[in-house]
Amino acid sequence: MRYRFVLSVVSLTALLLVGTGFLTWRFVHRGFSTRNQPGKIEVMLATTLRRAAIPAGERELKVPVQATPDVLREGMAHWADHCASCHGNNGNGETMYGKTMYPRPPDMRLEPTQELSDGELYSTIKNGVRLSGMPAFGEPGDDDIDSWKLVAFIRHLPKLTEQEELQMEQLNPKTPEELQEEREEQQFLNGDGSPASPKTSTTHHKKG
Numbered sequence: 001m002r003y004r005f006v007l008s009v010v011s012l013t014a015l016l017l018v019g020t021g022f023l024t025w026r027f028v029h030r031g032f033s034t035r036n037q038p039g040k041i042e043v044m045l046a047t048t049l050r051r052a053a054i055p056a057g058e059r060e061l062k063v064p065v066q067a068t069p070d071v072l073r074e075g076m077a078h079w080a081d082h083c084a085s086c087h088g089n090n091g092n093g094e095t096m097y098g099k100t101m102y103p104r105p106p107d108m109r110l111e112p113t114q115e116l117s118d119g120e121l122y123s124t125i126k127n128g129v130r131l132s133g134m135p136a137f138g139e140p141g142d143d144d145i146d147s148w149k150l151v152a153f154i155r156h157l158p159k160l161t162e163q164e165e166l167q168m169e170q171l172n173p174k175t176p177e178e179l180q181e182e183r184e185e186q187q188f189l190n191g192d193g194s195p196a197s198p199k200t201s202t203t204h205h206k207k208g
């Protein structure tokens with residue numbers, strides 16, 4: 001009896017040592033770059049923990065707004081402004097940040113996201129996801145209607161039209177350089193003052 005107990009403890013310790021040794025070797029060998037895709041076991045563990053962490057009662061909540069054109073337009077504008085930098089306008093996650101985050105933002109048009117309940121989507125937006133780049137949005141106690149409009153828009157992602165995507169590009173946040181570029185482009189189109197404008201160059205040709 002005693003012999004068996006000692007044997008089990010020794011085997012378990014040996015197993016733990018081998019396991020830890022293997023993981024250490026793997027980390028040292030592969031490094032910690034966020035360019036690597038998370039492994040299957042890691043994804044499974046993280047997904048299970050994330051699901052378990054949804055506060056009681058939130059999972060069953062249903063989106064309380066109708067997906068009217070107005071609601072979708074507001075959700076779309078909010079998404080383009082706050083979410084698209086990581087998730088992309090169309091939700092595929094193929095953005096400069098999204099492509100090398102760890103974990104990556106998923107393609108939200110696909111089943112694994114679309115099959116989440118309204119409450120799970122809402123809770124993720126309100127609470128964020130720990131140990132990932134997904135932030136929590138809105139202040140606790142806020143009127144939550146904006147988060148629900150985002151849920152309505154996430155449901156619309158698989159049906160997003162090209163025209164809607166173009167509209168969103170106008171709503172994406174712009175850097176001062178991009179704004180300056182847009183101003184110059186507008187000036188060019190109006191033909192006022194830009195050295196490269198057709199008006200100026202015609203005058204120049206006449207003079208020459």
Ligand code: HEC
Nearest residue numbers: 082083086103104105106112113121124129132133134150
């Ligand atoms: C800084 C980057 C970043 C921004 C900005 C961001 N997200 Fe995320 N989001 C992520 C990442 C990374 C994940 C994946 C988390 C994971 O795998 O656990 C994620 C996951 C999600 C999920 C869960 C999807 C799923 O299938 O599990 C939802 C819903 C979501 N985000 C909504 C939003 C909304 C709405 C906004 C804007 C209000 C937003 N996110 C802004 C990075 C971001």
